[in-house]
Amino acid sequence: MESIIERISQHKFWQFHGGIHPPEQKLLTSGKPIRQLPLPKQLILPLQQHIGRQGDLLVEVGDKVLKGQPLTQSSNPMAVPIHAPTSGIVSAIKKSVIAHPSGLSELCIFIDVDFEDAWQPRDICQDFTKLSQQQIIKKIADSGIAGMGGAGFPTHIKVNTKPEINFLIINAAECEPYITADDLLMCEQSEAIIDGIKILDQLLNPAFILIGIEDNKPKAIKALQHATKDIEKISVCVLPTKYPTGGEKQLIKILTGKEVKSGALPIHSGIVVQNVATCFAISDAVINDIPLIRRVVTLTGQALSKPQNVWVLLGTPVSHLLEQTGFASEISPVSTPPVSNPPVIMGGPLMGFNILNDLVPIVKTSNCILAPSKTEMPSAFDNSSNEVECIRCGQCAEVCPSQLLPQELQWSAKAKDHQQLTKLNLFDCIDCGACAYVCPSQIPLVQYYRVAKAEIRQQQQLDIKSEKAKVRFEARKLRLEKDKIAREEKHKKAAAARKATMNKKTAEGGSASSAVAAALARVKAKKKASDRTKSNDELPVSSSEVPEKMSGSEESDEKSQVKAAIARAKAKRLAKNNGTPEKKVTSSEEQKKIDELQVAHNEKANIAKEQTVSSKEKSKQESKQGNSTDDKKAKIAAAVAKAKAKAKAKKEKKEPLSASNKEEIKATTAGTDNKKARIAAAVAKAKAKAKAKKEQKKQEDLLQVASSEEKIPFKSSNEESE
Amino acid sequence: MNILIAILVLGLIAALFGAILGYASVRFHVEGDPIVEQLDALLPQTQCGQCGYPGCKPYAQAVANGEAINKCAPGGEDTIKKIADLLGVDVEPLDENHELNSSLGNGPTVAFIIEEDCIGCTKCIQACPVDAILGAAKQMHTILIDECTGCDLCVAPCPVDCIEMRPIPETIQNWQWDLNKIAVKQVD
Secondary structure: OHHHHHHHHOOOOOOOOOOEOOOOOOHHHHOOOOEEOOOOOEEEEEOOOOOOEOOEEOOOOOOEEOEOOEOEEOOOOOEOOOEOOOOEEEEEEEEEEOOOOOOOEEEEEEEEEOOOOOEOOOOOOOOHHHOOHHHHHHHHHHOOOEOOOOOOOEHHHHOOOOOOOOEEEEEEOOOOOOOOHHHHHHHHOHHHHHHHHHHHHHHHOOOEEEEEEEOOOHHHHHHHHHHOOOOOOEEEEEEOOOEOOOOHHHHHHHHHOOOOOOOOOHHHHOEEEEEHHHHHHHHHHHHHOOOOOEEEEEEEOOOEOOOEEEEEEOOOEHHHHHHHOOEOOOOOHHHOOOOOOOOOEEOOOOOOEEOOOOOOEOOOOOOEEEOOOOOOOHHHHOOOOOOOOOOOOOHHHHHOOOOOOHHHHHHHHHOOOHHHHHHOOHHHOOOOOHHHHHOOOOOOHHHHHHHHHHHHHHHHHHHHHHHHHHHHHHHHHHHHHHHHHHHHHHHHHHHHHHHHHHHHHHHHHHHOOOHHHHHHHHHHHHHHHHHHHOOOOOOOOOOOOOHHHHHOOHHHHHHHHHHHHHHHHHHHHHHHHOHHHHHHOOOHHHHHHHHHHHHHHHHHHHHHHHHHHHHHHHHHHHHHOOOHHHHHHHHHHHHHHHHHHHHHHHHHHHHHHHHHHHHHHHHHHHOOOHHHHHHHHHHHHHHHHHHHHHHHHHHHHHHHHHHOOOHHHHHHHHHHHO | OHHHHHHHHHHHHHHHHHHHHHHHHHHOOOOOOHHHHHHHHHOOOOOOOOOOOOOHHHHHHHHHOOOOOOOOOOOHHHHHHHHHHHHOOOOOOOOHHHOOOOOOOOOOEEEEEOHHHOOOOOHHHHHOOOOOEEOOOOOOOEEOOOOOOOOOOOOOOOOOOOEEEEEOOOOOOOOOOOHHHHHHOOOO
């Protein structure tokens, strides 16, 4: 630590590996002051102008907005709001081309400028030293400040850190050719910048503040030295010009000799780096309550007749800027499709990208619009690549500021060997383009790396997605299996319950007090008994039974005899218990009802009988064909059906009874309401009838079910497997 | 005598190593078949069943048991290459029967339910291997784009043909540099 300070005070700095010295071309614009431009007619504000997430919209189409009014807000800390750069009316919120090499469209707010430039009420802070840290951070966050050096990292996150800060480094290197925006800003606004640095000092309380500036900006150096002469903590470090000194890790290396590890952030070594333009924006926001709505942009290149630095409102389309600076080929790039379009580059010549549409708006991170002439930058006009094979000269490795192996990377990138690329630390590449600049084979090395980086990121996303899909698939499989087991158990339980109720019913049916069943059984028993006394040739079944049986064989006769015996036994038992329920019945009305019900039930029971008998018949016929087991099964089924019919009949009788009982009670309490009672009785009767009908249907269904019971388990298992 | 000693020494050494190997085989016994897990990790996990197996894991199991490695259509040649590398076999071209015959090209797609046509039959929900369809009986269904693997399995069961496969829209987040494309792209 001591030695670092000593070296800094002696202005002996370290060196980073590699680097290049491209022609600076800064004189085009460095001598001229920053110009104010007339307001454009329309502003296009992309919702997202930084790394992170976009905020939620606060305005609607047709809203009138004032200068400085927030247009988005967010609860997410990584989201940064945007503000109206001037007053006007929101004319549209739609997708539009944004400043991105892909030329893709993103959601943008269109503001029709009303040329009044009316501010929203501002709260100017005279003395920022009285503000608390949280207040300052909130102001910075609300003002939508994101790193203006290029990456656009939300500033309020960078300055809201817990660990102790040794060095606050202000990046004023501006190492890329052509760009002089920060240079001019330092010359003209050095006081404001120093105010911004003081605010950062208050927030971070670093041990030292170092302003790193390249020696090709003598005016800016003088201005800064003048502004900081009373502040001991701040030292202006004049560095030799070399590209890319302005890289975050490179600047740290030069100033402190420390190297930030691969994958680590400077904050882990107690260092925070901020751009000068960001410092200016911070002072504007905290002191003047001006959110980030404008920035200095260098408009340069020999294709412009009046290259100059200008104050640009965010959202100004590039076409407006080109108009104002006299774009040489008087025809704008839009109207000349057949001729090779004069290229317009956003950003510097080494790290910038061609913009495909001059409606692209200026955003928080755009610092330069470069319109080169053909003699100045022939490669920008020539779309065909002059790339030849790598001759393994190794110059790229010599200039790489991240000490990577560019040619190895290139081969792996061409082979799409992502593993090898990661092994070669591709993600430490800062896209500076020094390798491509020195390559004698004109291989666009940095482009290969950009592609590879995007591919690897995409692959990582796919991997995450496939992992998620796998988890979901397995969870689903588990769930289905559980469901299946649960269903099987339910089936088993239901079957068991069915069996239990069946047994119960037959048992009950034996001892049941159903007068209907008893009467039925009695009749049947009598008939059977009488039949038995007749000759064997005659049939033991009642006349209502299916005539097919009339021609039945001896075999069936024998069986029917056994049946008859069983029925007789049952009838006897029923007859025994017969009296009890009848005794319970007291009212004459109820008795009537019972009689009616009995009739209905008799009918029904008969029908049921018929059906059971017919099924019996069927099974018998089958048995004649030779299958005795089938016969047995059919019999069981028939028995089951019979038992069910009985149980149903019993149940039904009970239900209407209770209903009518209730009615009875009502009738007695009402006393005089005889009429009502009668109506109620009639209703109950009708209901009973309707129920009887329904039951009949149900019984038919049940019979069918009983006869196809063997099939059911198959079916259900089929359904499950589906 | 010398011969006897030699035999004895060699025999002892053999016994010693045998004991070590025997111990190691017990001590470092590997449960399950790690190759299946590795294969499963290479597969795209779309669970689409285009390989003829009900999901990626069953196919991984089958490949481990000697099934052809070229049946994964969503994985394409990359996956075949990786499997070939892992198993040390030759790379085979993608099985013709399993080639994607999608008119949308080979770009990733997601299912999309035309919601006004949906009758809420839940058939697609039952078909989705990753539970990426939200809905209930007689309610409109919709696809969770982030969970959809683009496996296509929900398209066939739909009785009203209201599901279609759509390419994933290109955004800044998933945009891929294409050097050739940039070179020929003209300003609008």
